[in-house]
Amino acid sequence: MSDRTRPSATEKQLVVFSLGREEFAVDVAQVREIIRMEEITRMPKSPPFVEGIINLRGQIIAVIDLAKRLNMNPSERTEADRIVVVETEDLKVGMIVDSVSEVMSVTEEEIEPPPTLASDAASPYILGVVKRDKRLIILLDLSRLLSLEEISEMSF
Numbered sequence: 001m002s003d004r005t006r007p008s009a010t011e012k013q014l015v016v017f018s019l020g021r022e023e024f025a026v027d028v029a030q031v032r033e034i035i036r037m038e039e040i041t042r043m044p045k046s047p048p049f050v051e052g053i054i055n056l057r058g059q060i061i062a063v064i065d066l067a068k069r070l071n072m073n074p075s076e077r078t079e080a081d082r083i084v085v086v087e088t089e090d091l092k093v094g095m096i097v098d099s100v101s102e103v104m105s106v107t108e109e110e111i112e113p114p115p116t117l118a119s120d121a122a123s124p125y126i127l128g129v130v131k132r133d134k135r136l137i138i139l140l141d142l143s144r145l146l147s148l149e150e151i152s153e154m155s156f
Contacts, residue, residue, distance in 0.1 A: 010108045014130070016137055017084060017097040019067045020075055023137045024097075025104065025130065030142055032085045032092060034100050037077065054083070054094060061085065063094035069145065070125065088142040104137075106130050111139060 014025035015034075040052040040063050049068035053060050063083060067074040080099040085092055111128040125145045130137040 011105050012108070012111070014104050014106060014137070014139065015084065015100065016102050016104050017082070017100045019070070019072055019098055022072070023101070023135060024066075025137050025139050026084070026086060026142055028103055030086045030088060032087050035083050035085065035094075037081045037083060037096070051096060056085065056092075056094075059092065061092050061094050063096060064146075066095040066097055069095075086142055088146065091146075093146060104130075104132070106132070 013028040015028050015031045016023055016025045018024070035056070038054060040054055042052040043050060043062075046052070049064050049066075051063045051065050053062055055061075065074055075098050078098070082097055082100050083094040084097055084100065085094050087093075110130050110132065112131065113128055114123060114126040115129070125141050127139040127141045130139060
């Protein structure tokens with residue numbers, strides 16, 4: 001690795017993806033893999049944002065529609081849709097996103113705290129906002145995105 005590609009102690013590597021016209025990111029250390037959309041088996045009595053489960057190489061993984069979880073209007077499914085498999089609280093969960101665009105290195109200084117007036121339902125899940133060129137990328141807190149209660153309900 002060259003010095004240019006190796007993240008320094010103050011840099012974070014983020015996986016950037018889109019939901020509708022918005023861009024979001026999660027820490028690359030929490031991402032296990034990114035897969036194409038596949039058939040999802042519905043689960044009865046699950047929260048509205050839980051699409052169901054998939055069999056990922058013998059492991060049953062719950063899949064959520066991230067747009068629904070963030071109270072956004074879900075987009076029509078396309079070929080660009082992906083399931084981002086993340087791990088938090090020792091649980092793997094798949095998140096449906098519209099597309100994955102890049103892995104980005106950011107410095108701690110580029111991450112600004114969430115706006116104080118962001119009072120919508122998604123604000124507890126926001127760690128900060130990355131400003132890059134003319135883009136605003138919302139950094140998500142996965143441990144809060146799925147509450148411990150919801151995680152235990154989704155464990156298989």
